[in-house]
Amino acid sequence: MHKDDRWIVDHFEELVTKYAGRYIAVVNEQVVVVGRRAKEVDDTAREKYPDHVPSVLFVPREEDLICALFGLIMPFIED
Secondary structure, eight states: OOHHHHHHHHTHHHHHHHHTTSEEEEETTEEEEEESOHHHHHHHHHHHOTTSOOEEEEOOOHHHHHHHHHHHHGGGOOO
């Protein structure tokens, strides 16, 4: 796993708190661009840091995570 991807995993809760519902670009273990569209975030990060490939991701909202988790455990819940 790339160091920026590991940083994202290690700081995911903080990212959800700060950037929920937006796209972010991470370079050198820092959030360098925040926006509403993945392509714009990626393009801007590549312009700012031409020697790096940014890690771009959509940061889910807490309610999105709850729905996803509920969907995962629902098959195991018995009536």
